[in-house]
Amino acid sequence: MEWEKFNEYLQIAIDKAVFYLPKIILAGIILWIGFKVVKKVVQLVAQALKKTGFSETLRPFLSSTVSVILKGAVLFVIASILGADLTGLFAILAAAGFAIGMALQGSLGNFASGILILTLKPYKIGDWVQVEDKFGRVKEIGIFSTDVLTPGNKILIIPNSMITDSVVTNYSERGMIRLELEVTMPYEESFPRVRQIIRTALATVSKILSSPEPEIGILNFDSHSITLIVRPYVLPDDFWEVTFNANTAIKKAFNANNVKIAYSEGVEMGLIGE
CATH class of the missing domain: 2.30.30.60 (SH3 type barrels.)
Incomplete structure (x- = not known):
């Protein structure tokens, strides 16, 4: 009795081997050839991205993405050849993709934006x-x-x-930056005179560009003084250096030419609690 069962199981194993062995061999051949083809396609994609001027940061990512997608396709083909039921697997992947997408909604937005920026x-x-x-x-x-x-x-x-x-x-697209400096002058002072004083002061700051010329105008009228806007042009790398030097030069010129600055008089003292 036991010998009959053994023969029965042996026959079943032989039948399964005869049925699956060709499929397994075919799957192995497809796996070997498929991965070789994927490797070649990824190399061609990388070369094409390089020729089209894609960012060095983006090229490896896109190449890896293409590689994963193509290898996944090869594995799905092999699973189909072996007779696997992919319906349930697709359902699981769809549900997992939806859950991951909801959990990483902000990150996916940053990812998509990063692709746009790099492209x-x-x-x-x-x-x-x-x-x-x-x-x-x-x-x-x-x-x-x-x-x-x-x-x-x-x-x-x-x-x-x-x-x-x-x-x-x-700011680097045009090769220059326009500074936005604000200074004040009293109402009784002559604007043309102050404007010329500022122009002369800016001419002493070495890294201010001569073209375009600095723009100087009245920005608004405050209760105690007039606010002027001073807009010299500089190279991007000189932004802060020129900002400090220009303000220093203007203050020095105002002092030398007796241009007064209005400020409220008197100090109101208040108590500070514990």
Whole structure:
């Protein structure tokens, strides 16, 4: 009896081997050839991305993505050849993809924005940019965020979705930056005279560009004085140096030409509690 069962099981095993062995061999051949083809396709994709000028940060990522997708397709073909039921697997993958997408909604937005930035290149590493009130030099452009070094030597890690949703000012695109300096003058003072004093003072600051010429005008009228706007042009790298030097030169010129500054008189003292 036991011998009959053994023969029965042996026959079943032989039948299964005869049935699956050709499929397994075919699957192995397809796996070997498929991965070889995928490797060649990925190399061609990498070369094409390089020729089209894609970012060095984006090229490896896209190549890896193509490789994963194609290898996944090869594995699905092999699973189909072996007779696996992929319906349940597709359902599981769909549910997992939906759950992961909901959990990483913000990260996926930053990822998509990073792809846009690296593809469209609104700025590059080394450019001076302003995103809302954040200003600095671009140090690194990543898939999820952009690192910006401020003039105060702080690194700002700005999410890429914030950049694509905001107005980005690229100061390096034109090769120059227009400073926005504000100074005041008393009402009784002559504006043409003060304007000429400021022009003369700006001419002593070495890194201010002569073309375009600095713009000087009346910004608004305050209760005690008139606010002037002074707009010299500088190279992006000289932003803060010229800002400090220009303000220093204007103050020195005002002192030499007896231009007075209005300020409220008197001090009101108040108590400070514990």
